[in-house]
Amino acid sequence: MNPDLEQLHSLLNADPQHPHIHRVDMPYRLTSTWQEHGCEVGLWEQRDELVAWAVFQPPWWNLDYALHPSLRGSSLEKEIFVWGQAQMKSYAQRSGEEFWGSVEFFAGTPGAGEITNHLTQLGFQKFDWSVIRLEIDLDRELPQPKLPAGFAIRPLRGEAEVADYVRLHRAAFDSNKMTVAWRQRTLQHPAYKPEIDLVAVTSKGTLAGFCICWLWQDVGQFEPLGVHPDYQGLGLGRALELAALQQLRQHGARMVCVDHGSYNEKAINLSPQTGFTQTNDAWRYFIDVGKDTKAYVQ
Numbered sequence: 001m002n003p004d005l006e007q008l009h010s011l012l013n014a015d016p017q018h019p020h021i022h023r024v025d026m027p028y029r030l031t032s033t034w035q036e037h038g039c040e041v042g043l044w045e046q047r048d049e050l051v052a053w054a055v056f057q058p059p060w061w062n063l064d065y066a067l068h069p070s071l072r073g074s075s076l077e078k079e080i081f082v083w084g085q086a087q088m089k090s091y092a093q094r095s096g097e098e099f100w101g102s103v104e105f106f107a108g109t110p111g112a113g114e115i116t117n118h119l120t121q122l123g124f125q126k127f128d129w130s131v132i133r134l135e136i137d138l139d140r141e142l143p144q145p146k147l148p149a150g151f152a153i154r155p156l157r158g159e160a161e162v163a164d165y166v167r168l169h170r171a172a173f174d175s176n177k178m179t180v181a182w183r184q185r186t187l188q189h190p191a192y193k194p195e196i197d198l199v200a201v202t203s204k205g206t207l208a209g210f211c212i213c214w215l216w217q218d219v220g221q222f223e224p225l226g227v228h229p230d231y232q233g234l235g236l237g238r239a240l241e242l243a244a245l246q247q248l249r250q251h252g253a254r255m256v257c258v259d260h261g262s263y264n265e266k267a268i269n270l271s272p273q274t275g276f277t278q279t280n281d282a283w284r285y286f287i288d289v290g291k292d293t294k295a296y297v298q
Contacts, residue, residue: 132262
């Protein structure tokens, strides 16, 4: 189905004091490969008003969902988890994949205790790692990107570089999750801004790294950022990050966020060098739908 994207996004932004973890980068997630794998979008209404939605995401084996703030921790939220668990099992049967299905939410989310109770009652357990949210205020002075000799940074060329981008993404993350169809849907999403996507290129024009950026009102986010294995260790990732911060600021962003798994000590330790500071922590709860424990895939 093709749900009303405006309706879905309205729930992400319903509580400015406690924003949804994927408030900014949800367009990237809603255009993912769930659509090729027979996954559904669950919609819940009360008095003809959309109050919740959910979709199981095969690229991350994660249940993305949003609901009205007044219903956090309610029986409806547990109903969503039951529905999501059934979606995970259905996908596992169709695909033959074995994985740990997960749910994530900020530790400070209102109703976090009730959410935790609902998940544990259904057999979910807390991961021993979390998602670290880091943010940077763009009112500060930013360092200039420093590129190694022979490299340059430029905007990613939308439709013209779909296939090249997909190959680069797959190489950077050693994963085949990214597809041409996913990238093409991303380009067509109304929230996509092609001018803020950047790539690092070699002197021969080969794509060496990328930074996909998202902007919601005055908040930006990187998701994802990667460098081809042949060019890692040269500083391209940090250069792309700094260039993207400047690009986002030019387009109205006042703050930018990025998420890293708490196990990714290298990324977390490098972020303060750019000016990022840790601001939040998202818990992840999982349920075993097989034997594969690689539960975080870009």
